[in-house]
Amino acid sequence: MNIVVCVKQVPDTATERKLRSDDKTLDRDAADGVINELCEYAVEEALRLKEAHGGEVTVLTMGPGKATDTIRKALAMGADKAVHLVDDALHGSDALGTSYALAQTLKKIGFDLVVLGSESTDARTGVLAAMLAERLGVPQLTFSNKVEVNGETITAQRVTDYGYDRVEASLPAVVSVVEKINEPRYPSFKGIMAAKKKPVTTLGIADAEIDASQVGLANSWSEVVDFAAAPPRAAGTIVKDEGDGGVKTADFLASKKFV
């Protein structure tokens, strides 16, 4: 099975994250870039599927030059090779533009299964997997916490508000995963060394036959008009238990219309 796992470099959630004042895009120099956490689960799931069914895992990332760190991390975990889509023309692409660029690249490199994290910690749109499937014309199995492949059939347990749906599709397909799906492995020291020798192909927009008029900040369908820092959290309400703590808590919740 030819599995492609899409990974994204995001600013470290442990550091202060900023938007740039000039074009209102993410300030990638302000924070350390790390692999998006859910992407690690996606890599892990791809590796487990490969271990069970054979085949190859290719990492695909779209991002600036320094996103190679994120590629290395995925390769160190055990992925076989990587494709890095990098081009100044892609800067500022919104979810529609990104899904188009990734879809073009995926058509180019081929796949039986595409695995993604269900959202990234920076933009948090959570729509990329669905858009990608749509653009590729293949089934989408999003928000999965369990995935099984049987021959040409893929089955997933899709997390919903009320429980889960069992969905089934034929390959090729796109899957997005939630964190309950597995426990990502740490790379081993030997894996880190081996990753340095694994092939990474760099593609620009021309290589992936991406139409420049459909990507980048200027061609985005959505626009960041304004932004502001979140206000500091207000002091909470402390209920002192003098034998009636439960009643007071319930009253408080009722006053906020939670119960």
Next chain:
Amino acid sequence: MTVERVLPTAEAHDLIDLVRELAGKEVAPRAAADEATGRFPREVFTTLGRSGLLGLPYPEEHGGAAQPYEVYLQVIEELAAGWLAVGLGLSVHTLSCFPVAAYGTDAQRAELLPEMLGGELLGAYCLSEPHSGSDAAALTTRAARDADGYTVDGVKAWITHGGAADFYTLMARTSPDGARGISCFHVPAGTPGLSFGEPERKMGMKSSPTAQVRFDAARLGPDALVGSEGEGFRIAMAALDGGRLGIAACAVGVAQAAFDAAASYARERRQFGSRIADFQGVGFMLADMATRIAAARALYLDAARLRDAGRPYGTQAAMAKLFATDMCMNVTTDAVQVLGGYGYVEDFPVERYMREAKVLQIVEGTNQVQRLVISRAVAKG
């Protein structure tokens, strides 16, 4: 605070990054809870094994990672800063692999080392006995040779990972000839006649099991012997030279963790309208702590570089162990002082660091024994 490290290779930087991630996510977060109950975190060592960290300073052909001591010790330091039971545990494991790696036959190395260095097995090192501590050459555990191997009788005391290890590196007497009558053996867990005492109830490092290892007519095959008969004491001392550097690195790690806690507290805590870090009495204490830690780190790294260069380093290892562990006791005690009453309670980690520091002045040769080693070298001239 992240320690600035000058490392010899790019791969060593990658290794330290990996270790920091493991220390931050898998080691440090469990320390307080497990130390409170004395639970041994065996699974953490499995994670270290899967990450390839159980044989760092040994050759790659046997499953090791071929890292110089200079790098291996900084890994120990990072882990010990997260949790001493893990940093010291890795140091003891690495020590217990040394005899087979350095003195084993090709056949022993090929058979045993891949699992010891490149797998998930955990080792223990059995030298001390109830009546033979500093005077290790006085040990009485006996290995009597017969036609098809050895029968071992005796009790080893204070053994780190006793009862939890997968193999035991044993020093036992094969002749009454003092230090020259001691031999080294590789003993797998599960050997008939091998049993363990209850774990000791310690002052600190409660998650690291320390127990008696008892041999009651335990049978070993002839190939359990590591090196030649009578070579055991020399092997044990050579192993300890490296082990002492591991303890020095542990001491620097614990001291660094205590300093970091004290410094960040001192920057926040206000009394008399000022941050306590701005009182000279506290600020100078922090300055001394930082300076001593940096000096101890430089000392163990200097000894490590001697070892990596193939030069004699035993005296420098003793100096590093002595200085770093006394420094650690000092710094952790001061860290408690900086936090005042909050330093004395379990809500903050510094009281734990202070309890942990004490053991480092005792293990792998008490600090009196280190002074003995250094003073003998001085007297010899």
